[in-house]
């Protein structure tokens with residue numbers, strides 16, 4: 383039986399009624415704090431929330447209007463700041479693949495609070511101070527680097543700030559310092575595994591035991607693939623810069639959904655069209671209220687991430703609710719000849735097939751009036767031979783399996799291992815080349 387370890391046992395296993403009472407107090411604090419910012423002073427007052435006293439129960443959260451990415455951009459640079467500028471000590475910005483970035487400011491206490499949530503997350507996976515942690519994620523404005531770095535130090539691990547890229551150097555660090563824990567995007571972990579085989583790095587020469595994978599959506603089959611190929615125990619890590627970064631929700635050793643740290647964040651699942659809460663357990667847009675940051679309060683933030691809550695308690699004893707794996711974002715849905723398609727549906731199918739390698743790309747184009755979907759897939763060297771007949775058999779198999787699952791007939795292209803682009807940050811899985819509507 384696993385002996386579960388807790389970073390903050392009192393908080394992590396607190397009975398629900400007490401946890402909710404704690405949230406209510408924090409919510410009042412967050413509203414009071416928000417009223418000090420130019421943005422919320424106006425927005426909350428317009429909604430009749432002109433004082434924290436308006437919040438009497440957790441249900442009163444619904445009196446607070448939603449905040450969107452658009453609002454954050456409009457508020458750039460200081461519309462969301464609630465403390466004097468000389469009190470802030472750090473800023474981070476969202477990776478913002480589209481449009482201007484959004485900026486979040488932290489004071490010293492905010493950094494300390496954030497760090498404990500990351501430390502708690504790392505500790506929940508069974509890591510401890512004897513571990514050597516190679517943080518193979520981008521440092522800089524992106525929160526994954528410094529966020530995990532600080533959390534790892536808080537746990538007492540030796541942290542190697544390797545950042546991503548240069549796999550030869552990564553392998554050298556792993557050997558030289560006896561790395562036991564990795565953090566990377568799932569796509570980079572798959573890339574590391576491919577390079578390991580290519581460069582003949584012997585798995586037995588490394589001490590790797592655990593990995594945190596996050597920052598982008600991935601399927602359960604992708605997790606299994608990384609675990610089997612790298613012989614490593616993989617944990618899902620969910621976070622976003624608007625809510626500090628990593629350490630918002632994390633898997634425990636039961637690996638059945640990510641525990642949302644509810645003493646730091648209030649989660650709601652809403653229907654993105656009606657903005658009403660969905661029925662218990664249903665999928666919708668995750669909306670988060672930050673209870674643990676003073677300098678940049680953000681309330682009821684529409685993350686655009688699609689998820690749902692598990693209702694059953696977790697065997698680890700933590701009382702904080704778990705979220706299901708993010709299946710996509712409201713804004714990454716593709717419409718192919720009228721059929722709705724999330725990239726994650728394609729990943730789910732192909733990553734369960736053994737012929738498929740570690741990388742793929744979805745391309746959408748116009749073919750006359752119609753949309754055409756092409757899935758470019760790397761296959762292993764065993765499959766990618768000169769035997770055209772074998773290649774065709776594999777291609778047909780993948781095409782048929784995909785079509786049965788997504789109801790769209792895709793074109794499948796097989797590519798040699800290592801030939802599709804690899805991103806050091808979040809993987810870019812979709813290339814939509816259709817002309818944009820004007």
Ligand code: AMP
Nearest residue numbers: 477596597598599619620621622623708
């Ligand atoms: P950023 O603010 O740049 O850190 O990006 C945050 C976004 O990355 C989230 O809103 C999600 O869309 C995505 N993301 C982060 N972690 C995960 C995860 N474990 N699974 C799926 N998507 C994730």
Ligand code: ZN
Nearest residue numbers: 634636696698
């Ligand atoms: Zn658990």
